Amino acid sequence: MQYSSPMAGLRERKKQRTRRALIEAALRLFAEKGYADTTLAEIAAGAEVSTRTFFSYFNGKEDLVFHDAEGRVERALELLAGRRPGESVVALLLRLIDEGFEQARESGELVTFEEAELRMRLIMTEPALQGRALLLLYDSQLRLARALHEVCPDELDELEAAAAVGALFGAVKLAVMTHLCGDRSLQRIQVIARRAAGIALEGLRTLETRAVARIHAGPPGMAS
Amino acid sequence: MQYSSPMAGLRERKKQRTRRALIEAALRLFAEKGYADTTLAEIAAGAEVSTRTFFSYFNGKEDLVFHDAEGRVERALELLAGRRPGESVVALLLRLIDEGFEQARESGELVTFEEAELRMRLIMTEPALQGRALLLLYDSQLRLARALHEVCPDELDELEAAAAVGALFGAVKLAVMTHLCGDRSLQRIQVIARRAAGIALEGLRTLETRAVARIHAGPPGMAS
DNA sequence: TGAAATTTTGCAATGGGTGAAAAAATAAAG
DNA sequence: CTTTATTTTTTCACCCATTGCAAAATTTCA
Numbered sequence: 001m002q003y004s005s006p007m008a009g010l011r012e013r014k015k016q017r018t019r020r021a022l023i024e025a026a027l028r029l030f031a032e033k034g035y036a037d038t039t040l041a042e043i044a045a046g047a048e049v050s051t052r053t054f055f056s057y058f059n060g061k062e063d064l065v066f067h068d069a070e071g072r073v074e075r076a077l078e079l080l081a082g083r084r085p086g087e088s089v090v091a092l093l094l095r096l097i098d099e100g101f102e103q104a105r106e107s108g109e110l111v112t113f114e115e116a117e118l119r120m121r122l123i124m125t126e127p128a129l130q131g132r133a134l135l136l137l138y139d140s141q142l143r144l145a146r147a148l149h150e151v152c153p154d155e156l157d158e159l160e161a162a163a164a165v166g167a168l169f170g171a172v173k174l175a176v177m178t179h180l181c182g183d184r185s186l187q188r189i190q191v192i193a194r195r196a197a198g199i200a201l202e203g204l205r206t207l208e209t210r211a212v213a214r215i216h217a218g219p220p221g222m223a224s
Numbered sequence: 225m226q227y228s229s230p231m232a233g234l235r236e237r238k239k240q241r242t243r244r245a246l247i248e249a250a251l252r253l254f255a256e257k258g259y260a261d262t263t264l265a266e267i268a269a270g271a272e273v274s275t276r277t278f279f280s281y282f283n284g285k286e287d288l289v290f291h292d293a294e295g296r297v298e299r300a301l302e303l304l305a306g307r308r309p310g311e312s313v314v315a316l317l318l319r320l321i322d323e324g325f326e327q328a329r330e331s332g333e334l335v336t337f338e339e340a341e342l343r344m345r346l347i348m349t350e351p352a353l354q355g356r357a358l359l360l361l362y363d364s365q366l367r368l369a370r371a372l373h374e375v376c377p378d379e380l381d382e383l384e385a386a387a388a389v390g391a392l393f394g395a396v397k398l399a400v401m402t403h404l405c406g407d408r409s410l411q412r413i414q415v416i417a418r419r420a421a422g423i424a425l426e427g428l429r430t431l432e433t434r435a436v437a438r439i440h441a442g443p444p445g446m447a448s
Numbered sequence: 449t450g451a452a453a454t455t456t457t458g459c460a461a462t463g464g465g466t467g468a469a470a471a472a473a474t475a476a477a478g
Numbered sequence: 479c480t481t482t483a484t485t486t487t488t489t490c491a492c493c494c495a496t497t498g499c500a501a502a503a504t505t506t507c508a
Binding site (some may be wrong): 083090128141171172196200201206 | 361
């Protein structure tokens, strides 16, 4: 019952290697032949294990695509828990949004940048993955809402924390999705995300009477 | 290519009857034995058709649960298109939220109230259905955002419309979900939805400095 | 009624997923 | 270095959802 880092017995090390082998074989095949056209048998063969063994590492084909999701969520939860002294809720939430893009940019220890791109492409084309992705996103939001309420219980009750997280991510997600045609540079997506976040933070009410006086010229916070 | 109401040839009528039979057999079995434990063979047998025929009526098991989803979305789109003269965007969006509850309450022509409850229960317990439900919800939001932009192109650009719809539904969805334990009366859920909608409309920023002066005492609009 | 269009059905096959027991690998003891 | 206990992997035999295809049944229309 230890974390995965300290290399315990040969048993654990071998399991980690098999897990990686399965992930890498799968992603390689997905990139080559597409998600649907890749069979579990092929993936298992690529990792040199039996098809049955696959299911003792993953609960299904989909899990391969989202193998690093849990880690991402956990980093986000840590960010919330590490709220800086005096930091406003709005500032904290904005940091939360940007953190996601930083992670995608960083190419962390386990996840390469091409992998992130491949995942995006797969999710956009496979309905099954879309459903799973949304489920994951929604589950993360529930956990983030709880965490947010816990770091500022005096400022937000549970409902308010949930509404805040839901509104923020809901705005960002839908705005990004509607503008996904054509350019997909991380930069431009982040700009869209920030504008959407700004709208959620300012309130939809402010959208009404501002045909002339456009308050939200740029993403609130550091105007570039 | 006509609507379903005018009874055309016997062929069309029979198809409609078979479709209903499949839906009703399925929902009955789902209620009795659960979603996962009900096989397509049983459903088809219950509707007195072959298993193969099922697939000429639905694309899969999941579609049975969401058979009326399209109609719901269309009514929502009509509501947006029928924006009343002089109605503010906020008022329109609030009507949109309430409309959903009205529909659930009405027990429209095709969908009974028990059916709505069953669906809710199924979705809460079956991950596959959760994914599908979110996919549907997200797809509806995309269409609603487009429709919203079209009824007020001068007030909201595409990004703003998307952010508005996303924030509103995101807030409502997450708030409702976090408070789903225990009582599940439509009334109480609607109250929660309205509070969340109010938060999204007012903006998350207003949540910050209001530890004492609680502005959002009740759901905005008609205070009971 | 009889031919044409359409729908239903049966059948076989693919692929994801599960249960259970045999077989292999590894850890712990002696 | 054996023996033994524990864990993993494999094999095998299933179930079920889903799809393609061609035969059979049904409806439409002339």
